[in-house]
Amino acid sequence: MSELQSGWSTALILLAISLLVHEPWRWIGLFLGRNLNIESSVFQWVRSVATALVAGLVMRLVLFPAGALQGVSLGVRSFAMVAGVAAFFYIGRRLSVGVGAGALALAAGTLIIG
Amino acid sequence: MIIDDDSLPPQPAPEEAWWRGASRAAVFRRGMMVAFSVPGLILLASAGGFGALANDAGFSLANAVFMMGVFFALPGQVVMLDQMARGGSLAGGALAVALTGIRLLPMSVALMPYLKGPRATRLGYIIAAHFIAVTAWMEGWRRLPRIPAEHRIDHFIGIGTGLVAATLFGTTAGFLAAGAVPSFIAAVLLFLTPVYFLVSLIATSSGLSDRLAIVAGAMLGPPLYIMVPGLDLLLTGLIGGTIAHFGARAWDKS
Numbered sequence: 001m002s003e004l005q006s007g008w009s010t011a012l013i014l015l016a017i018s019l020l021v022h023e024p025w026r027w028i029g030l031f032l033g034r035n036l037n038i039e040s041s042v043f044q045w046v047r048s049v050a051t052a053l054v055a056g057l058v059m060r061l062v063l064f065p066a067g068a069l070q071g072v073s074l075g076v077r078s079f080a081m082v083a084g085v086a087a088f089f090y091i092g093r094r095l096s097v098g099v100g101a102g103a104l105a106l107a108a109g110t111l112i113i114g
Numbered sequence: 115m116i117i118d119d120d121s122l123p124p125q126p127a128p129e130e131a132w133w134r135g136a137s138r139a140a141v142f143r144r145g146m147m148v149a150f151s152v153p154g155l156i157l158l159a160s161a162g163g164f165g166a167l168a169n170d171a172g173f174s175l176a177n178a179v180f181m182m183g184v185f186f187a188l189p190g191q192v193v194m195l196d197q198m199a200r201g202g203s204l205a206g207g208a209l210a211v212a213l214t215g216i217r218l219l220p221m222s223v224a225l226m227p228y229l230k231g232p233r234a235t236r237l238g239y240i241i242a243a244h245f246i247a248v249t250a251w252m253e254g255w256r257r258l259p260r261i262p263a264e265h266r267i268d269h270f271i272g273i274g275t276g277l278v279a280a281t282l283f284g285t286t287a288g289f290l291a292a293g294a295v296p297s298f299i300a301a302v303l304l305f306l307t308p309v310y311f312l313v314s315l316i317a318t319s320s321g322l323s324d325r326l327a328i329v330a331g332a333m334l335g336p337p338l339y340i341m342v343p344g345l346d347l348l349l350t351g352l353i354g355g356t357i358a359h360f361g362a363r364a365w366d367k368s
Contacts, residue, residue: 029222053351056335
């Protein structure tokens with residue numbers, strides 16, 4: 001399969017895989033949600049499921065990182081995460097402040113501690 | 115230009131709201147501007163990471179960009195890229211991609227009530243569906259409840275279009291700059307995504323069940339990733355979300 005990374009055949013394979021096994025999840029989700037009432041208990045449950053899922057994804061990205069983030073120690077990654085959340089709460093509840101503080105804390109931690 | 119994006123939980127729109135008297139095109143364009151906001155720039159950086167990865171894997175620039183566009187969900191792309199780069203079977207790759215895609219189902223279900231409106235057509239839903247990945251979902255979740263139902267589908271398709279454009283640009287830039295970015299900078303760029311996800315979840319949370327869901331998901335995610343990689347996110351959502359939902363109801367009753 002080493003020849004597969006370029007050319008039209010690869011594009012077709014990527015298109016087929018996305019349409020057959022990836023995109024349908026989105027369609028099914030919208031279909032299932034079509035009659036859902038925002039006030040209903042089922043919707044509140046789905047909302048909790050989606051929220052817990054994304055929280056789990058966050059932990060995965062921080063605790064089991066890929067690429068260059070693997071070079072940063074677990075302590076620095078965790079500290080930067082806490083710093084971002086704390087900054088969000090204590091400095092005006094702004095998304096940009098939380099994200100910026102998290103990134104700065106990671107940069108500072110990497111430079112000072114490694 | 116970075117629009118400082120206010121991140122208050124969903125609330126009634128003020129009287130001087132921007133959408134008053136706005137045309138459908140204006141509502142769409144307003145959504146597209148998300149590409150220049152903090153979430154848009156973070157997604158751009160993530161797409162840059164994907165572009166660099168695709169270059170390493172031996173993909174052509176055209177196919178890396180095409181893959182970003184047709185999947186528009188980084189986990190599935192990275193899995194497929196890895197499988198093709200290693201020369202693994204396409205069936206195995208397809209199965210892994212399907213597993214990463216399952217998480218999009220509950221997110222789509224949860225967003226659907228906010229997409230409905232008098233202007234939503236079947237084609238509109240199919241287009242909107244394609245944009246459901248964590249960033250666009252988060253932005254839809256945050257912004258749609260604040261605007262009238264008639265504008266929601268147009269605004270969300272605008273958000274999705276802006277974010278897709280940002281990722282296509284980011285993939286191209288990352289592909290071309292692969293290897294030229296110091297690892298220290300690359301680490302910070304990679305870190306932006308989880309911080310944005312977590313802060314945004316906290317910012318949009320309202321009520322005990324949301325807060326419990328964040329805590330339960332964060333606690334269940336790592337052990338489930340070790341025990342059942344592939345299905346971990348779906349199980350984290352189902353188990354954590356169910357605990358949070360019924361826990362909050364029991365607490366409210368007592």
